[in-house]
Amino acid sequence: MNDLIRAVGDVVTSEATWISAVTFAALLGFGAVGEWVAEKSGTMNISLEGMLLAGAFAGAVGYDVTESTAAAMAFGALGGVSVAAVQAHMSHHLSADQFVVGLTLNIGVLGLSGFLDGEIEPQTARAARTALPLLSDIPFLGDALFDQPWPMYLLYPMIPLAWWLVYRTRWGLEVRAVGERPNAAHASGIAVNLRRRQSIYLAGLSAGLGGAYLTIGVIGSFDTAMVGGRGFIAIAAVIFGGWTLRGTIAGCVLFGTVLSFRLSLPLVGYELNNELLTSLPFVVTLLAMAVFAQRVRAPGALAQPFIGMPD
Amino acid sequence: MPTESAPVLRVEGLTKRFGSVVACERVDLSLHPRRIHGILGENGAGKTTLMRMLVGLHTPDAGTIEIDGQPCEISNPVDAATYGIAMVHQHLSLVEPLTVWENVALGDNHRLDPAQTRDDVVRLGERYGLPVDPNAVVADLPIGLRQRVEILKSLRRDPRVLILDEPTAMLTPDEAHELFGAIKQLVEEGDRTVALVSHRLDEVIEATNDITVLRRGVVIERTASTDATADSLALAMIGTRPVALKVRTATASTGRVVLRISDAVVAGVEGQRQLDHLNLTLNAGEIVGMAGIENNGQHELIDVLSSLRSLDGGQIRLDNNEVETGSPGAMEAAGIAVIPADRRDSGVVLEMSVAENLALSDTPIAGRLGLIDLDAMRTSAEALIDEYGIDCVGPDAPMWSLSGGNQQRVVLARELCRNPKVLIAAYPTRGLDVGAVAFLNEQLLAAAARGLAVLLVSNETDELLTLATRIVVMFNGSVIGELTGDERDRTRLGLLLGGRTS
Numbered sequence: 012m013n014d015l016i017r018a019v020g021d022v023v024t025s026e027a028t029w030i031s032a033v034t035f036a037a038l039l040g041f042g043a044v045g046e047w048v049a050e051k052s053g054t055m056n057i058s059l060e061g062m063l064l065a066g067a068f069a070g071a072v073g074y075d076v077t078e079s080t081a082a083a084m085a086f087g088a089l090g091g092v093s094v095a096a097v098q099a100h101m102s103h104h105l106s107a108d109q110f111v112v113g114l115t116l117n118i119g120v121l122g123l124s125g126f127l128d129g130e131i132e133p134q135t136a137r138a139a140r141t142a143l144p145l146l147s148d149i150p151f152l153g154d155a156l157f158d159q160p161w162p163m164y165l166l167y168p169m170i171p172l173a174w175w176l177v178y179r180t181r182w183g184l185e186v187r188a189v190g191e192r193p194n195a196a197h198a199s200g201i202a203v204n205l206r207r208r209q210s211i212y213l214a215g216l217s218a219g220l221g222g223a224y225l226t227i228g229v230i231g232s233f234d235t236a237m238v239g240g241r242g243f244i245a246i247a248a249v250i251f252g253g254w255t256l257r258g259t260i261a262g263c264v265l266f267g268t269v270l271s272f273r274l275s276l277p278l279v280g281y282e283l284n285n286e287l288l289t290s291l292p293f294v295v296t297l298l299a300m301a302v303f304a305q306r307v308r309a310p311g312a313l314a315q316p317f318i319g320m321p322d
Numbered sequence: 323m324p325t326e327s328a329p330v331l332r333v334e335g336l337t338k339r340f341g342s343v344v345a346c347e348r349v350d351l352s353l354h355p356r357r358i359h360g361i362l363g364e365n366g367a368g369k370t371t372l373m374r375m376l377v378g379l380h381t382p383d384a385g386t387i388e389i390d391g392q393p394c395e396i397s398n399p400v401d402a403a404t405y406g407i408a409m410v411h412q413h414l415s416l417v418e419p420l421t422v423w424e425n426v427a428l429g430d431n432h433r434l435d436p437a438q439t440r441d442d443v444v445r446l447g448e449r450y451g452l453p454v455d456p457n458a459v460v461a462d463l464p465i466g467l468r469q470r471v472e473i474l475k476s477l478r479r480d481p482r483v484l485i486l487d488e489p490t491a492m493l494t495p496d497e498a499h500e501l502f503g504a505i506k507q508l509v510e511e512g513d514r515t516v517a518l519v520s521h522r523l524d525e526v527i528e529a530t531n532d533i534t535v536l537r538r539g540v541v542i543e544r545t546a547s548t549d550a551t552a553d554s555l556a557l558a559m560i561g562t563r564p565v566a567l568k569v570r571t572a573t574a575s576t577g578r579v580v581l582r583i584s585d586a587v588v589a590g591v592e593g594q595r596q597l598d599h600l601n602l603t604l605n606a607g608e609i610v611g612m613a614g615i616e617n618n619g620q621h622e623l624i625d626v627l628s629s630l631r632s633l634d635g636g637q638i639r640l641d642n643n644e645v646e647t648g649s650p651g652a653m654e655a656a657g658i659a660v661i662p663a664d665r666r667d668s669g670v671v672l673e674m675s676v677a678e679n680l681a682l683s684d685t686p687i688a689g690r691l692g693l694i695d696l697d698a699m700r701t702s703a704e705a706l707i708d709e710y711g712i713d714c715v716g717p718d719a720p721m722w723s724l725s726g727g728n729q730q731r732v733v734l735a736r737e738l739c740r741n742p743k744v745l746i747a748a749y750p751t752r753g754l755d756v757g758a759v760a761f762l763n764e765q766l767l768a769a770a771a772r773g774l775a776v777l778l779v780s781n782e783t784d785e786l787l788t789l790a791t792r793i794v795v796m797f798n799g800s801v802i803g804e805l806t807g808d809e810r811d812r813t814r815l816g817l818l819l820g821g822r823t824s
Contacts, residue, residue, distance in 0.1 A: 181427070181434040188417045188428055198379060198415035199429030199475075200399035311419065 036267025041221020042245030045214035052210035057113035060242025061120035066222020071233035075133035091219020099208035137231030190310035253307030336385035360530035368539035408476035523820035556816025577606030587635030598799035604775035611790030659742035677703035677717035727758025
């Protein structure tokens, strides 16, 4: 028992743990912020995984072509948006089933990026850290949050921006209305499917940046297994958060921390079965969902297609 | 019709079809400033479709809409708003999880201004006697207040023409009275016009200046409200259609009571009751017709008798034994068979075969260990196909390959083959052709002759008048009146449908 307490103490006080946790939380955050907007509009956007991977690959290609981190991020965003375009138009224009489209996209992106990776073999490098003055001097969390490659810092303004968009603009009001009662929104003169498509585009943009951040800001190279189901965990974070942005971010931090154990535990000198650690975040996600899923209210029309006004 | 001034809005020859169903046929209508125009009609008369065309939610197939004499094309509610037309929908078009002011702001197209919107809600609410807290969440408000929100939402755009679709359907009499006060004020201040869609005779006569009566999508009558009487409107609304088919009425029965529904209560939202102390008895060997405008409790009653819902009060006794409500299969086990209102939704499974559909509720065919005895299923299906004259290529024909009339025969065969004591037929002839209707009517009469108690819920006046021994009329969740023998005529029925008991 004492060993366990000491172990927890070691882990919590290690800066390496924090850096690792924040890195994973940031990746989930990039995915979850956009996903949150898409789900507010009524789409259960499961192609998030594919959007992250497309962003990661496009980011690698962008870096290979331009050798510029900024350009790589822009490429990544485009990669995510292009997956979003397919998802949006298939599910909210042609009325194809959004889950089938999402599932197909995830598999398709995996195959296509693997193929292109072999053909192009993009050469990438990990971006250098940029310490933000003063902020990075905060004990414990300073290095983890504010002494990182700069692409991660893109996430910080995105969070309040997404909140402002959804809760303080007409666009956001309409997004919430189409996610709750599409018929009522339609009767009020709102283009339901257009708002939903736009929300999916935002998810693609944010996940694309997240994917490129993973390639350029975290790992420094592309691999088809690099996203490895974390897109789904980001979706789980939105549900865990009860479709509030605050809760979603909390979910990202919780799941990110669990995800980081696999890297951080060995660093502080503890061993745990590797396979067990790999499955741990998914187990925690399931447990969290079991506890919280009953207590939260999803958008009223989540995952329901809008075809038209009933007669 | 009195015309003191040029019409604000004039439609000519407006026609709308949904597939082969004509919802509105060459409708002409003129709305004049400072007048309240009542649009009266039964369910399916085309009232709502007509109004939806005026706000761009349906596109007319033919006809013109003119505003101030200028022809205009309205393709969505935002267009309608720019022309000054706003509609308060029957099934409220509010987003419940949002606040009052957020709902009011929906459908504007300028920058979101929360403070201004809240002020507007308060100001308009005070001016027209419709106060409501702009920061309240709509889901927390009672129905009457939600309707206010809906009206304020329309008024905020300062419409010249305000359309109200069945505004009192969910209101208490007091709330309705307040609402009409506000509407009168609206019309008198400012050059506004109100179109009031309703099926309630009294309120239309009292609250309006002009009345247009629609039946089956066609304008039947135009009159000034001062010239109209409840009798004349009731007759116009129901019509005197020639009886298409000569059918016998079930012989008046003196059979014993089979089904007794006493004091049945189903609670609705906000303390309203969907069934309000309903009492009804069905005797063996009779057909009881149940009439009523939509949303007066018929569907809730059918749901209860299909074990889909439980009662919040009262009880149902079959052969003097109480039947548990809301317990799946209990009604069926007790001997109540139901022909459901929506054949495709709850009557049959279109993707399954005729034999499978016929076996759906017949558990013995499931055979041993939960396995289906395919031979037994096919044999019994073949017998029923013969007996009920179901036109299909065989027991294995997929259900979707059958015509509507034959699908309904399958439902009927399945329900009757279990020898029930009571048959509830909910709108059984809806959407069927003449031949299928005749067959179904014969079957209902035959069932009654065999001693079943039949409850025929229908909107078809002719069907009710010809088949039923007595007709009960539903209004606000209970039976408002009963017509037997010579009382069964159109005028009396029309008055009862409109809520008039005298």
